[in-house]
Amino acid sequence: MPRTIKFLFEDNSIPDQTCQAIDGDSVLDVALDHGIELHHNCGAVCACSTCHVYIENGMDSLPEITDKEEDFIDRAINPTLNSRLACQCKITEDLVVKIPDQRQFNGH
Numbered sequence: 040m041p042r043t044i045k046f047l048f049e050d051n052s053i054p055d056q057t058c059q060a061i062d063g064d065s066v067l068d069v070a071l072d073h074g075i076e077l078h079h080n081c082g083a084v085c086a087c088s089t090c091h092v093y094i095e096n097g098m099d100s101l102p103e104i105t106d107k108e109e110d111f112i113d114r115a116i117n118p119t120l121n122s123r124l125a126c127q128c129k130i131t132e133d134l135v136v137k138i139p140d141q142r143q144f145n146g147h
C-alpha cells in the first residue's frame with residue numbers, strides 16, 4: 040500500500056517534506072531515498088543511536104520497540120517518549136516524523 044510520510048525538521052531552516060513510501064520500507068529508507076540527511080552510522084542494524092527520530096504521529100502503527108532499540112535510544116541526544124530509531128520503524132501507516140538537527144553530528 041502506498042503511504043505518506045511527512046518529515047518535519049528540528050533545524051527550522053529546512054522546510055517540511057512529504058514523501059511517498061510503501062509498506063515495509065523503514066523510515067530511514069524513505070528519508071535517504073528522498074535525499075533527507077539522517078545519520079545511520081551502524082548501517083541500519085540497531086547498533087547505534089544516530090538514526091534517532093521523533094514520531095509525531097502514527098507511533099501505534101510501528102513495530103513494538105525492542106530492548107535493544109530502547110538501549111540505543113537512551114544514548115541518543117534528547118530522547119523523549121516519541122523517540123524511535125528510524126531504521127527499526129517499518130511503515131504500515133502514514134506517519135509524521137521529526138528529524139533531529141543533524142548538525143549535532145558534524146561538530147557544529
Ligand code: FES
Nearest residue numbers: 081083085090126
Ligand atoms: S542506523 Fe544505527 S540504529 Fe539505526
